[in-house]
Structures are given as C-alpha cells and as structure tokens.
Amino acid sequence: MQADATVIRGRGELLAAVDIRLATGGGVALHGPAGIGKTAVLDAVAATASARGELVLRLRPVRTERSLPYAAIADLVSQLPEEAAAALPPAQRAALHALRQGLPPRGGTAALVRRLVLPLLLAHCARRRSVLLVVDDAQWLDAESAEMIGFAMRRRPGPKVRVLAAQRRPDPAGKRRAARLCPAPVLELAVPPLAADDLTALLEARGLPCRIASRMHEASAGNPFLALALGGAVAPGPAWRPAGVPEAARELLRDRLHALPAEVTTTLLVAALATEPTTTVLRRAGRDDASRDLRLATAAGIVELAGEAIRFTPPLLAQILAEESGAADRSAAHTALAAGAVEPLEALRHEALRTARPDAAVARSLAAAAGRCAERGAGRTAAELYLLAADRCPHTLAAHRLDWLVVAARTALTGGASALAGRAAEAVIAADAPAGHRVRARLVLLDLAGQGIAEMGEMFAAALAEAGDDPALIAPIRLRLTWAAFVTGDPDRATAEAGRSVDAARRAGDPTTEAMALSLIAQVQRLRGEPRWAETLRQALELPATPAPDWLHYGPRYMAARFAMMDDRLEEAREGLLKLLVVAEHDRIGEARVEVLRSLSEVATRAGRCRDALQYAHRAVEAAQHAGLSPGPTWYTAAVAELAGGSLAAAAGFARRGVRASEQEGDSLFLRRNLHALGQAELRAGDTRAGVAALRRLRDLEAESGGADPMIVRWHGDLAGGLAALGEHAEAAATLAEARAAAQRLGNTPATLGYLDRATAVVLSESGQADSAVVLSAAAAQHFEQLHQPIEQAHSLLVQGGAERRRRRYAAARMAISAALAIFLASDAKPWAEQTERALARTEGNSAPGTPPLELGLTSTELRIAGLVRDGASNREIATQLYLSVKTVEATLTRVYRKLGVRSRTQLLSRLQSMEVPEITTSV
Structure with missing residues (x-):
C-alpha cells in the first residue's frame, strides 16, 4: 500500500537520500524527536520496496517490550519464509524453534548457535530477492534482540540485505542504537522539521482552517504530530483565547523533558520562567553549570541558542515545563531570578510571581511600574505588569483593578500579546464594570478578531447598547463596523457606517477616528468608481490625525500611499510607505506592519525590484503567521511577488491557499485579489482555460460588490487576453470596452492607457490583426518606460515580439523579445526571463516549407x-x-x-x- 501523500509532504530530499544509500547496500539510521515523522518516512520507503518485489521485514517495538528478552527477534523470524527455516542446519533449526518460543539460551555454545540463526536466514532470503529490514523506535528494542541484529549485520550480509532504522532523540540509554543495527556503510540522517509551507498544506489537507494551519508551524516547531494535535485542539471561537494543550501533545513533550537529567531540567525551568532567557540570566540566577546544561538540552533538541539567547523548540516546551513543575519549584525559580535581576522592574515582576496572594502594596507597585513601561513604549511588559497588578489586587482596590484591566487590554493589544489582551478584556466584561470600561474592552476584542471581524455581530450589538448616546464611544464602534462591511464586500453598508462614525467623531472632537473613517469612505468611493474619492481623502489628510501604530493602515497617509501606487506614482508611494514603516514597526500586534510590508512589496514589483518584492512579501507572510493574522492578504502579496521574481508554481500555490483562506473567512476583498493572482499564474503556465475560469469568477464577484476601478485589481486585460486565446474574441473586446469606460468615468484614462493598450494588442494578435497589435504594444512599451515600470515595459515588448512573429518579421520579433529579455534579467524577473527565452527561441524559424x-x-x-x-x-x-x-x-x-x-x-x-x-x- 502506498503511503499517504499528505503524510510524507516535504520529505522529497530525505526520501531521495535514503533511496540512494539503500540502492547500493548498507543501512540508513534516522533520528529525531517523537512526532517528527520518522514512521511516515519508514512507511513510504517500505511501501516503495514492497512495490518493487523486495522482502520487507518490519519491527515496531514498544516501550513495554524493552524488558522482554528476544521479543523483537521472535517477531522478526516469524516474518521470514518457511523455506529459509527449512534450509538451516539442524542446530540452527533448533535454536530458531527456541527463539520463536522466546526461550532463553543455555550455555555459550547455544548462544553462539542462536546468534548464527539470523545471518543464515537473511543470506538464504537474499539469494532470491533483496531484503529490507525496517526498524521503527529502535530505542525500545530489547537488548538481546538488538545485539543479535547487530551481530548479523557485522557479518557483512551483502548489498542485497539493507536496514532502515529509526530512533528517538534524546535517548541516553540507547544512543546511536539505530546506527548499530545497520550493515556498513551506514548513513545517519536527522529527520528535519517540516517547512512552513509543507506543514500548512498537510494541516489543510486534514481539514484545519488556513488561519489555524498557518500559525501552527511556530507553535509546533515544524513537528507534524504536534501540529496536528495542537491544531485539532483549537476549537471554533475567539482567536485570542488560547486552546488547551491536548494530552497527546502534553505527553509527547513531557517525555522529551523526562529524558533529561534532573539538574538540566531545573536549569531549563529557570529559563522557561525568565522574561528573556540568556546564559547570563541563568548564571545570575544561581545556575552555575548553565552552559553545560544548555549544551545537553541543545543536543536533545529542547532549546536552540543564538549567541546568549535561549529559545525553546517548540516554544510550548517552556509552558509544559512550568505547568508540570510543582509550586515550590516555580517559587524557588522566581526567587532566584529576582535575586539575580539587573533591573529593579524585573526583580519586582519575579517577586510578584512568587505567590498569587493579594497584596495592595505589591499591586500598586506593579501598576506604577507598568505606567513607566507604557510611557517608554514597552507595551507588552506594561500589559503583563498591569494584569499582574489586577491579579494581586485585594477587594479594597476593586475600582483600580478595573482601570488596570482596561489599560492592560489595550496595551497588550498594541504590544502584540493577544492572549493577554483577550484575558484582560474578558475579565472587564465579566465584572460589574462601568459602561465605558465595557465598551473599551469590547473594542479590544473586536480588534483581535482581525479578518474575522464580520462574525462579531453579538459583540457589536452589545457594544452599541452599552455606548448609549456617548459619541466618543459610538465613533470607534462604527469605525469597526465599517471595516466589517468592507471585508464582507458590502460597500453600501460600509459607506453608511463610515458616515455615522464621521458624525460621532466630530461631535466627540476625535479627529483621528474621523480621519480614519473618511479614509475608508474614500477607499469605497474609489472601488465604486466615484471620482469624489480624491476630495474625501484630502479632507482626511487635513485633519490632525494620529492613529495608533496598530491602526496606521486605516489612516489617511497609508491610504494616500496606496492610491499613489494604484495610479502608478511609484516613487511617491514608496517614500510614503517607508516613512510609515518606521511607525508600523512599533505595532506589536503586527497588522499595520504586515500591511505596510505588503504594500512595499507590491510597489517594488511594479518598479522592477523583484528581489526587494520577494523579501518584503516573505517578511509580511512571516509577520502575519507570527501574529496569528489572516494569511489570505499576505499569501496574495507573496503570489504577486513570485509571479514577478520567483516561480509560477510558487505563485499558484500561494494564490490557491489565499483563495481558500479568504473563502473560509468570508473575506470578499482578498478572495478577488487572490483569484487574480491565480488567474495570472494559470495563464502564464499555459493552462488558459483554468486561468480564464478564475478570472471570470473574479469578474462576477466584482460585479456583485460594485467594484468599478480597473486600476485597483487589474484583471480586465488578463481576462481579455485569456478569452482571446480561447477564441472568445467578442467577450474579450467587451471586457476591454468595459474597462476603458470605467477608466474614462474615473478620469484616470492616462494611467490605464498602457495596460489596456497592451491587452488590446494581445486580443488583436490572437484575432489575426498583427499589424495593429504591433502598433499598440509598442505604444504600451513606451508608456511604461515613461512610468519607470520595467516589468510592464518588457511585458509589452514581449507582446510586440509575438505580434511581429505572426507577421513573419523575424528580425523585428527578435529585436523586441531580446530587449524584453534584457530588462527582465536586469530586474531579476526570473519567471518572465524564462518565458522570454522560450519566445526568443521560436523566432529562429522562417517561412520555408515545413515551417510550423x-x-x-x-x-x-x-x-x-x-x-x-x-x-x-x-x-x-x-x-x-x-x-x-x-x-x-x-x-x-x-x-x-x-x-x-x-x-x-x-x-x-x-x-x-x-x-x-x-x-x-x-x-x-
């Protein structure tokens, strides 16, 4: 039976290395932590060997069999054919019978006879066909069986007897046991963690939503079993509420920790409880042998060291270690950390964590320290200290407790500590808090919902009811309702809610909320093709707005940079975005930083800086995964960057996942954008029908949502070209006519001229009107050269070369295509360059008989x-x-x-x- 393809995803290189070694004899010893996928690799190799007709022998010992002598050998010999047993000499036949019965050897001679049984059996089998012995969890083999297998392999059984063995790490008692089971030469390989893309794809194939799957890589450190266990425990509900650790995952991690010496575990507990664990912190906390202990922990795969910094792999190990330790051990560790702290603030934190008993003096000290942290921008630390102050607060300070919780919720949000923010906000809502406190707590929970904000209907209703007639509370609620409507593709409701937010913000004297609401109105107006968007944005820019870092991407300056990019004013867009990135780096929740990085990637793509585009895009993907944000937007940006400078296969992969993620979260906006990227990838890969299908779906969705500006998602030309390639010339012409009419209505005809002219040239060329196609594509190339957009310029030259080739003007075709190739190479536009080289090769023909x-x-x-x-x-x-x-x-x-x-x-x-x-x- 073939192994499940989803299980061995991402193991191509490892499987190839195993196959190469086994093909010439010898053995392969795999090692890695439990759950990393060793069994899946063994199953895949065994299935392939069985399909080739080899004799595959499997051993799967378990922990309880380690103390049973000859348990594994009894299993092994039972799998060998009877004719092999019949060919044994009488003494070995008797020994084989004893082995099958599990009887102990008697005397030295009997032991030697017994040792010779396995080599003779394997040699007999190998004369007929190749033999592969596959041993899983070699650390659980009983010592007697391990010795007999090792003895057989040391007798050089020949290239037709191979061994593939795997064992866990760490395993101090059975170190390198798997390697000693293999005949020479032995290749020892670590089974590495799965890459983020492979793990995400595996989890999605098992039914996990994209958003959960995309953030499981860091949580599991790429361990497939752990990721599946953690992902399956994430119940539908608020994204900020951490899921409990399932027992299967807890046991797996507990076993890894229990394999370590007690002194090492104690050192690791101190590291787990430290705010920023380093070797120096551990030494100051009294762990004099920290370097030795960390070296052992690193060898066991428990931690990674980057200089002095200590990181648990996976991070969940630190939580399990703290939770599995007794209260006295945790208290002692906090006491040691407090004594060794350099900063008074750190000492105060650990002193407070020694015990959970209420203490008014401690609570006030913590709150005062939190305020100082917030003033200097240490949001995450401030949030934790405010929450600690609330936890240590006696009933006599109940009012202060609610104030501290509200501040903790908002500060944790901006500090990127979503679990802390959710915990603090829910504590406010659960208490008998004033309406203002409750609304502010609900706003934090709405912000934590991210792209899933449209599903927060009950939270919105409660917030509006509690806000009453207070415009200062109503304005931010209506602003978030605007975004919820925007995400679900309801521009009418978005405009209405934004208008209500503007009115409330003006009455409350809140220019920041007013400016953000006006910016969203301008965005809706532009999407709907209403020319007044420019005046609306101007009004927003004139307000003295200072959006917090986590709301920067809703502000007028970010919107102005986005619009500059849409209008091909790329240098202006880039300068504005780089200034905003400085501010966005302080957004620890990550959404604003992700949005600015996404926009910088798109600007770099259009400006022909493909390496920068890929770097910005992948930074955005990583930041979104780290923050637990919706992956749909960043996967779209990565797809666009890959289309320009990476690979078409990677672009299609990102776009397909982006479509699934957007569908799951009801994000109509990025569903359309990911469909555009997918359509482009399919068209350029040669699957015209699939590309047209994706773009037609995009067209229908945009018609439903009222989208009208062809410069925002520039799909019209791609769809027209695909339709023309399929012979649907009338529909292609109608698509372009619709785009030109929309551009004229919006007054951005010059900006759309190059795109639509080039698309028209493609349609004309496919329709047999190559002369006109040459003229239009050449004009488009000049247009993009003036705009300093080399990728679009070279694309237009490529279209021109194709039209010249259809006119059988091969010299002119080679000139245009060669010019395109030079530009693509200079821009590091790898997939475009590969496509252009193929087009250039097709210009070498002539019109002689036999010409294609x-x-x-x-x-x-x-x-x-x-x-x-x-x-x-x-x-x-x-x-x-x-x-x-x-x-x-x-x-x-x-x-x-x-x-x-x-x-x-x-x-x-x-x-x-x-x-x-x-x-x-x-x-x-």
Whole structure:
C-alpha cells in the first residue's frame, strides 16, 4: 500500500537520500524527536520496496517490550519464509524453534548457535530477492534482540540485505542504537522539521482552517504530530483565547523533558520562567553549570541558542515545563531570578510571581511600574505588569483593578500579546464594570478578531447598547463596523457606517477616528468608481490625525500611499510607505506592519525590484503567521511577488491557499485579489482555460460588490487576453470596452492607457490583426518606460515580439523579445526571463516549407483547432473539447483556410500532414 501523500509532504530530499544509500547496500539510521515523522518516512520507503518485489521485514517495538528478552527477534523470524527455516542446519533449526518460543539460551555454545540463526536466514532470503529490514523506535528494542541484529549485520550480509532504522532523540540509554543495527556503510540522517509551507498544506489537507494551519508551524516547531494535535485542539471561537494543550501533545513533550537529567531540567525551568532567557540570566540566577546544561538540552533538541539567547523548540516546551513543575519549584525559580535581576522592574515582576496572594502594596507597585513601561513604549511588559497588578489586587482596590484591566487590554493589544489582551478584556466584561470600561474592552476584542471581524455581530450589538448616546464611544464602534462591511464586500453598508462614525467623531472632537473613517469612505468611493474619492481623502489628510501604530493602515497617509501606487506614482508611494514603516514597526500586534510590508512589496514589483518584492512579501507572510493574522492578504502579496521574481508554481500555490483562506473567512476583498493572482499564474503556465475560469469568477464577484476601478485589481486585460486565446474574441473586446469606460468615468484614462493598450494588442494578435497589435504594444512599451515600470515595459515588448512573429518579421520579433529579455534579467524577473527565452527561441524559424503553422501566422486558438482537425475531430467535437461554440469554431476555421491558402477541410488536412503542429501555450 502506498503511503499517504499528505503524510510524507516535504520529505522529497530525505526520501531521495535514503533511496540512494539503500540502492547500493548498507543501512540508513534516522533520528529525531517523537512526532517528527520518522514512521511516515519508514512507511513510504517500505511501501516503495514492497512495490518493487523486495522482502520487507518490519519491527515496531514498544516501550513495554524493552524488558522482554528476544521479543523483537521472535517477531522478526516469524516474518521470514518457511523455506529459509527449512534450509538451516539442524542446530540452527533448533535454536530458531527456541527463539520463536522466546526461550532463553543455555550455555555459550547455544548462544553462539542462536546468534548464527539470523545471518543464515537473511543470506538464504537474499539469494532470491533483496531484503529490507525496517526498524521503527529502535530505542525500545530489547537488548538481546538488538545485539543479535547487530551481530548479523557485522557479518557483512551483502548489498542485497539493507536496514532502515529509526530512533528517538534524546535517548541516553540507547544512543546511536539505530546506527548499530545497520550493515556498513551506514548513513545517519536527522529527520528535519517540516517547512512552513509543507506543514500548512498537510494541516489543510486534514481539514484545519488556513488561519489555524498557518500559525501552527511556530507553535509546533515544524513537528507534524504536534501540529496536528495542537491544531485539532483549537476549537471554533475567539482567536485570542488560547486552546488547551491536548494530552497527546502534553505527553509527547513531557517525555522529551523526562529524558533529561534532573539538574538540566531545573536549569531549563529557570529559563522557561525568565522574561528573556540568556546564559547570563541563568548564571545570575544561581545556575552555575548553565552552559553545560544548555549544551545537553541543545543536543536533545529542547532549546536552540543564538549567541546568549535561549529559545525553546517548540516554544510550548517552556509552558509544559512550568505547568508540570510543582509550586515550590516555580517559587524557588522566581526567587532566584529576582535575586539575580539587573533591573529593579524585573526583580519586582519575579517577586510578584512568587505567590498569587493579594497584596495592595505589591499591586500598586506593579501598576506604577507598568505606567513607566507604557510611557517608554514597552507595551507588552506594561500589559503583563498591569494584569499582574489586577491579579494581586485585594477587594479594597476593586475600582483600580478595573482601570488596570482596561489599560492592560489595550496595551497588550498594541504590544502584540493577544492572549493577554483577550484575558484582560474578558475579565472587564465579566465584572460589574462601568459602561465605558465595557465598551473599551469590547473594542479590544473586536480588534483581535482581525479578518474575522464580520462574525462579531453579538459583540457589536452589545457594544452599541452599552455606548448609549456617548459619541466618543459610538465613533470607534462604527469605525469597526465599517471595516466589517468592507471585508464582507458590502460597500453600501460600509459607506453608511463610515458616515455615522464621521458624525460621532466630530461631535466627540476625535479627529483621528474621523480621519480614519473618511479614509475608508474614500477607499469605497474609489472601488465604486466615484471620482469624489480624491476630495474625501484630502479632507482626511487635513485633519490632525494620529492613529495608533496598530491602526496606521486605516489612516489617511497609508491610504494616500496606496492610491499613489494604484495610479502608478511609484516613487511617491514608496517614500510614503517607508516613512510609515518606521511607525508600523512599533505595532506589536503586527497588522499595520504586515500591511505596510505588503504594500512595499507590491510597489517594488511594479518598479522592477523583484528581489526587494520577494523579501518584503516573505517578511509580511512571516509577520502575519507570527501574529496569528489572516494569511489570505499576505499569501496574495507573496503570489504577486513570485509571479514577478520567483516561480509560477510558487505563485499558484500561494494564490490557491489565499483563495481558500479568504473563502473560509468570508473575506470578499482578498478572495478577488487572490483569484487574480491565480488567474495570472494559470495563464502564464499555459493552462488558459483554468486561468480564464478564475478570472471570470473574479469578474462576477466584482460585479456583485460594485467594484468599478480597473486600476485597483487589474484583471480586465488578463481576462481579455485569456478569452482571446480561447477564441472568445467578442467577450474579450467587451471586457476591454468595459474597462476603458470605467477608466474614462474615473478620469484616470492616462494611467490605464498602457495596460489596456497592451491587452488590446494581445486580443488583436490572437484575432489575426498583427499589424495593429504591433502598433499598440509598442505604444504600451513606451508608456511604461515613461512610468519607470520595467516589468510592464518588457511585458509589452514581449507582446510586440509575438505580434511581429505572426507577421513573419523575424528580425523585428527578435529585436523586441531580446530587449524584453534584457530588462527582465536586469530586474531579476526570473519567471518572465524564462518565458522570454522560450519566445526568443521560436523566432529562429522562417517561412520555408515545413515551417510550423504558428510561424505562418496562426494564433494559438487557430493552431489548437487545426491540430484537432488533423486528428479527425468534427466541428462539434472541437467545440466541446475547447469549450467554444460551434459558430466560433467555424469562424476560426475560415480564418485558418485563408491564412494557409486552402479552400476546404480536405485541402487543410493535406496541408497539415506536411508540417508539424506543435502544442502551444499562450501567455498574455
């Protein structure tokens, strides 16, 4: 049986290394922590060997069998064929019988006879076919069986007897046991953690939502079993409420810790409870042998060291270690950390954590320290101290407790501590708090919802009820309702809610909320094609707004930078975004930083800085995963960057996952954008029908939402080109006409000129009007050169070269395509350069007899239909296969007749049989 493909995802290199070693004999010893996927690799190798007809022997010892002598050998010999046993000498047959019965050896001679049983059996089997012994969890093998297997392999059984063994790490008692079970030469390999993309794909294949799957990599350190256990424990509910650790995951991590010496575990407990654990912190806390202990822990895969900094792998190990330790041990560790602290604040924190008993003096000290931290921008520390103050607060300070909880919730939010923020906010709501406190707590929970804010209907209703007529409370609630409507693709409701937020903010004297609401109105107006968006944005920019770092991406300056990018004012957009990035780096919750990085990536893509685009995009993906944000937006940005400078396969992968994530979260905005990226990837990879299907879905969604600006999501030209390649020329022309009308209505015709001219050139070229296509594509190339957009300029030159080739002007085609290639190479636009090199190779032909039909002026659609005619398909069969109408097929064949100088289907068949009709993929 073949191994489940989802289980061995991301193990291609490891499986190849194992296969190469085993192909020439010897053995492979795998090691890695429990749950890392060793068994899955063993299963895959065993399944492949069985499919080749090899004799595969499996041993799967368990912990309880380690004390049972010869348990594994008894299992092993039972799997060998009877004819091998019959061929043994009498003494070994008797020993084999004893082994099967689990009887102990008697005397030295009997022991030697027994040791020779396995080598003789394996040698007999190997004379008929290759033998592969697969041993899982070698650390649980009983010592007697391990010795017998090792003895057999030391006798050099030949290249047809191989061993693949795996063991856990750490295993102090059985160190390198797996390697000693293998015949020479032995290859020892660590089973590495799964990469983020592979682990996410595995979890999604098991039914976990994208948002949960994307943040499980850090939580599990790439351990598939742990990720599946943790992901399965995340129940539907608030994103800020941490899920409990399932017992299966807890046991796995507990076993790893229990394998360490007690002194090492004590040192690690101090590290787990430290705010920022380092080797120096541990020494100051009295752990004099910290370096030795950390070296052992690193060898066991428990921690990683970066200089002096200590990081648990996975981070959950620190939590398990603290929770599994007794209260006295935790108190002693906090006492030691307090005594060794350099900063008074750190000492105060650990003194407070020694005990959970209420203490008014401690609570006031903590709150005062938290205020000082907040003033200097240490939001996360301030939040933790405020929450500690609330926890240590006696009933005599109940009012202060509620104040501290509200401040802790907001400070934790901006500090990126979502679990702390949620805990503090929920504590306020659960208490008998004033309405203002409750509304502010609910606002924190709404902000924690991220892209899932549209599902917070009850929270919004409660907040509005508690806000009453207070405009200072109503304005921020309505602002968030605006975003919720925006995410779900309801521009009418978004505009209405933003207007209410503006009115309330003006009455409350809150220019920041007013400016953000006006910015969102401007965004809706632009999406709907209303020219007044510019005036609305101007009003927002004139207000003295100072959005907090976590709301920066809703502010007017960010919106102005985004609009500058949409209008191809790239340098202006870049300068504005770089200034905003300085502020956004203080947004510890991550959303504003992610949004600025995303925009910088898109600007870099359009400016032809493909390396920068990829770096910004992947920083955004990593930041979003770390913060637990929706992955849909960052996967879209990564897809766009990969389309320009990475790979089409990676772009399609990001876009497909982005579509799934956006669908799961009801995010209509980024569903449309990811569909655009997916459509582009499919078209450029040659799957025109799939690309057109994705773009048609995007078109329908945009029509439903009222989107009208063709400069925001620039899908019209891509869809038109794909339609033309399929022979749907009328629909292609209508798509471009619609885009031009929208651009004219918005007054941004100059900005759209290059994109729509190039798309029109593609449609004309596919329709057989290559002369006009050359003129328009050349004009588009000049337009993009003036805008300093090298990728778009080179794309236009590539289209021009294709049109010249259809005119059979090969020198002109080579000139245009070579110019495009030079630009793509200078911009590090790898997938574009590869595509252009293939196009350049096709210009080497001429019009002599035997020239492929494409070089005689046939478009890709005409070529496909001609090939099907040659294969004997009727017009109706061609229409069915290519998803065209019969009328379209007939019209296309008429053009083919004219271009090839024939008058009937019979003449066409005769002409086609004398020349090659290659498979063609069309890029737009």
